Amino acid sequence: MLYLDAAATAPVRREVLEAMWPYLTQEFGNASSHHEMGRRALAGLETARETVAGALNCRPAEVVFTSGGTEADNLAVKGIALGRRDRDPARTHVVTSAIEHSAVLDSARDLARWDGFEVTELEVSPEGLVDPAALERAVRADTAVVSVMHANNETGAVQPIAELAAVARARKVPFHTDAVQAAGSLELDVQALDVAALSLAGHKIGAPKGTGALYLRRGTPLRPLLSGGGQERGRRSGTSDVAGAVGLATALRLASAERGERAAHLAGLRDRLIAGILTVVPTAVLSGPDPRERPASRLPGTASFCFPGVNGETVLVDLEARGLLVSSGSACAAGDAEPSHVLTAMGYPAEVATTAVRFTLSSGITPEQVDGIVAATRDVVQRLGAPRG
Template sequence: MIFLDAAATTPVRREVIEAMWPYLTGEFGNASSHHTLGDSAAAALRQARETVAAVLGCLPGEIVFTAGGTEADNLAIKGIALARQAENPARRRLLISAVEHPAVLESARYLARFHGFTVDIVPVDRDGEVGVADFASRLGDDVALASVMYANNEIGTVQPLAALAAAARSASVPIHTDAVQAAGWLPLTVADLGVDALSLSGHKIGAPKGIGALYLRARIQAEPVLHGGGQERGSRSGTENVAFAVALATALRLAEAERATAAERVTALRDGFIAEVLDRIPGAQLTGHRTRRLPSVASFCFPGTSGESVLLELERRSVLCSSGSACAAGSDDPSAVLTAIGIAGELAQTAVRFSFGTSVTEAMLKDAADAVVESVTELGRLQRS
């Protein structure tokens, strides 16, 4: 099998398994317990927090471990917005880009339904990019929070995040970014990005499913989403998952160490794959920005086909990929991201996303391109007959 669905998940790295293993076995203590096993767990948790903070260039106390990217997004959106509203009831507007992950969008909709917020959806252009001037024009004293994802999980477009964050900072509006897909491919130094909150997920970079982290800038208040014993400095109650925190820290450290080399190599392979598909399949359309995109994502619409049918044909040819976000699995609706960039619903349902891990090779993508051509050609022939 050729696995080209790394945006959905990645295999757990051996180094990560080895790093977390002691805390699943002999070092099983609760980090809040005041005895030897507890002290050992607390030390491991502290080291994991310091490792994540080092990659992001922030203070360890600004890192909150969560159960994944979705929880990190929920904590950022709900937590910051509710804290800002409590501080000033006039702050009832949220700025959310039109291509956000459902974890961000649904959190904003929750706040609208139950807490009186209004959600201002910031449009994107045909490449999926937020316009800085348009974004800046929507900022105001009534805005509780802005959220623009760093890089899109479906089409790969990378946002001008530093410029957007600078505009938000000038208006004294905190800004969050979902950086789940960016980790391992793009720089994560929060001072350079200018963001106040940033979400990460471990299983996109070689850690297990079920661990994530939120960077929350010091002095940015956030109401907790989970209440209880006050772990994670009161931001996220619940017994800390020490083994998985160690796993995330290890995976993130390794991904950052390899990032520049991997991004350069995979970008070249991605561009070759895109060129091959567009050259050999009449009418194929690339979605997302042609160059300002993740090294790891190539997404297309194939007019006259069904994206799901293409997936089935590709799997018959030993290529695994996706018709869009794995978080929208089971939905028959066209992708909200594709409709946001102006693609008609019928065409959006022909979409196929190929996303690459760091181990992808030129030979794999050559075989995959051949399989794509064969699959789309076969489906077109069947439709004409």
């Protein structure tokens, strides 16, 4: 079986497991305990925090460990919005985009449903990109927070985060970005991006599922979402998962060191795959930016298509029968028969959006295997009776 669903999750790296092992065995102390075992656990936790801070170019105190990307997104969107309103009751407006991960979209909609906020969901271009000028028009005097993802999990579209963040910064509004998909491939220097908050998930970069972090710029208002023992400097209560934090930090350090070489390799494979499928399946539609025109606007390992006239789920089943494991879009929406909200926001008709297939590549794949993927996709789409160009 050839695994082509790296955007859903990545295997845990051996180096990560080895770094975590001591904190799962002999160093099992609670980092909040005031004795030797607790102090050693705390030392491991704080070393992990320093490692994450080094990768993000921020202060260790600005790193909050979470249970994953979903919690980090909730804490950023809800926590900052509520924290800003606590300081200024007039701050009751949230800006996000229509193509965000559900962890962000649902957080914003929860604020509207339960807390009296108004939410603006920015439209995107047919390529799935947010226009900084549209954000500038949307930000108001009562805007509490802006959240736009770094890279889309379905199409691989990379947003102009530094430009978007500059718009928010000029209006003195905290800017959050969901960088869960970007972490393995894009530079995450929070000073260069100029963001107030940034979310990470460990399982996308070789750490276990259930690990994550939120960068939160010093001084950014935040209302904690979890009450309890006041861990993470009062921002996220709960017994610290020391082993998970160590695993996330190790994976992020490795990803940062390998990013340049890995991204260049994956981009070559991606371009080969895109060119091949568009050649042998003339009716295929590439969703998201075309890397042949704007290579920096698409994640290096993501190629997503719609195949009008065939059912995307059927393509998945047939490709799996041929040994290729792919996805129809976000793994978080598995089993959802509705068309992708990302593709419909980009202007795709519902009947076309339901034909989506996403290929996300990992470094171990060879050019010859890419050619095999192209041939298998051609055969499956033709067998299912898609109209020929």
